[in-house]
Every structure is written in structure tokens, then in C-alpha cells.
Amino acid sequence: MMNCKQATRMVSAGLDRKLALSERLALRVHLFLCERCSNFARQSRFLRQAAQAAARRDKSDAER
């Protein structure tokens, strides 16, 4: 069984590469059972959204 530390690494890796089927399954089971890691997964996706929004803000500043 995957622990939270491993699960957070897997969540992060999943944002950068396609996970193997076994990795995806193990992660899905963990996230189903673990609210904290589910929060972490949502927050990591939100960081991507925020970084993109931040870049758009910087860009409009730069082009002003």
C-alpha cells in the first residue's frame, strides 16, 4: 500500500508525465481512501492554473 509521501510524489509526477497503469491504479486507490492527499492533488492542479494566470498577468504588464 502506497503511503502519503509516495502518493504526493506520484501526484506530482502525474502532472509531468503519463503514469503507468499500475501507478495510476495504486494512486487512485490511495486518493479514494485519503482525503489529505486528495486535497494535495487538487491543490497541485490549482497551482498550475495559478501559474498560468500569473504568467498572463506578467505578460500583460510586460506589454503595457
Place this chain on the structure above:
Amino acid sequence: MTLPADQQLADYRDYLLRYALYRLRDEAAAEEAVQDTLLAALQAKQGFAAQSSVKTWLTGILKHKIIDAQRRLCRDPFQLDERVDEDGDSSDFDSLFDTQGHWGSEAPRNWAKPEAALEAQDFWRVYAECSERLPKRTALVFAMRESLGLEIDEICQNLEISTTNCSVLLYRARMSLRLCLEKNWFGLQA
């Protein structure tokens, strides 16, 4: 097509500087990249003839200088405190987990309406402060991946680091940013 006058090249300096700063997030490095660009442009004005716009031409040169600068920033000896273990172990976050590897007292909480934060001016101030706390190289890799949307392979190639290092830096960036945002923004929201 006439060649751009020297003064005309200098007029683009501000634009180039903002462009470089946006990508490098380091003032000294950005300044240097722009100076190198203008120097290269002055030396090779004939390369301009085929281009339609001075701005496009200069930006093209600058892009190469930025990649060089990114590599240098990554090799900066002052960044060596940021050691990356090849096995991908990020022991610096160990304190967040118990001995079994489960979350301790600082476990991620549920953030209420995170999208709404993107509209709040104060949120961006906190976001900027949290980003500035990241070690330079970590911040650079995170920006290349998440703001510029580059693939991890491209980032590794550009910076000449291994894929594992790249993943570790991205993991650290995400762990630090979420912790910082929870402490200074989402944890404080009613």
C-alpha cells in the same frame, strides 16, 4: 529594407528587458541577456535583412541568450545548497510526514473556492511572496513547466539536468508553494 540604426536597436531595450525578466525572474541575468542581444545585433545587422520586423529579429536573438542564461543560473555555485538527490528522495519535506510516511499535523486542508482567489489582488501579492521564497533553480523549473507549459524533456535538455532532478525540483516547488499558500492565504480565509 533598410538596416536598423543603432539608436533604433537601443529603443527596444525596455521591451527586451521586460521579456527577459518575465522568463528569467532574475534582474542581473535579464540585464546581461539583453546587453548580449544588443551587442550581437549590432555586430550582425546583416542577419536582419531577411526579417520583417526589428522587434521579431531582436526577440529571436534574445530567446537564445535567455536559454544560455537559464543554463548559467542552474549552474550558479550559489545554488549548490539546493542539492538534488539522484534517487529522487526529497528528505527536506520529511518533517511533514510521520515515520510511516503519512501526513503529520500540517496535512493539506480543503481550500474553499480556490478559483475565486485568482480574482483577488491580495492573493497575487501572497502568491508572489511564496514564489520568491523558492530557491532560484526550483522557481525557474516550475515557471518553465507551469507558466510556459514546456514538456519536462524540453526543460531537462535546455537546462542540461536529468529528468529525475527536474521531477524532484517540480515536486519541491509544488510542496513549498501549496504549504506557503495555505499558511498565508487559504488557511486564513473564513
